[in-house]
Amino acid sequence: MAVARLGTVVLDCPDPLALAAFYAEIIGGKAEETEEGWVELTGHEGTPLAFQKSPGYVPPRWPAEDGSQQFHLDLTVEDLDAAETRVLALGAKAVDAGDPVRTWRVYTDIAGHPFCLCAC
Known part of the structure; x- marks a missing residue:
């Protein structure tokens, strides 16, 4: 029996809104900032995708x-x-x-x- 199911794939990045807009153009959906430094891509098919601000991102x-x-x-x-x-x-x-x-x-x-x- 599975312990969990895949919820959201989250990508760290320096600019969550810009990266969400990039992927919205590719897979569809809309970038929505739900809290400071956190943006979710909504309204597309497939696994949920979110973007998290990472100040030290490499x-x-x-x-x-x-x-x-x-x-x-x-x-x-x-x-x-x-x-x-x-x-x-x-x-x-x-x-x-x-x-x-x-x-x-x-x-x-x-x-x-x-x-x-x-x-x-």
Whole structure:
């Protein structure tokens, strides 16, 4: 029997409103600041996503030579090329766009968190 169920995925960052707006453009929803330093992305399908202000935030590195990336989001898309164009226009950075025939590509968001666009 499970002890718990997954509630919310929370990303630390220097600017929660900006990062929530970035992901709202990608997965839909609306950024809502529920308390100072805490922003929730509401009105989208899937697992709840929130953003927490972290004054000493240091972004993960991908790939990290001295350990793992710790965490990343896999975002499923219909058209990899169109999705890539959109996320790059929003400020994402490509870190492993890979072989054109591969079904996934790696980026970092505006706060440096790695995420993948994955063809469904």
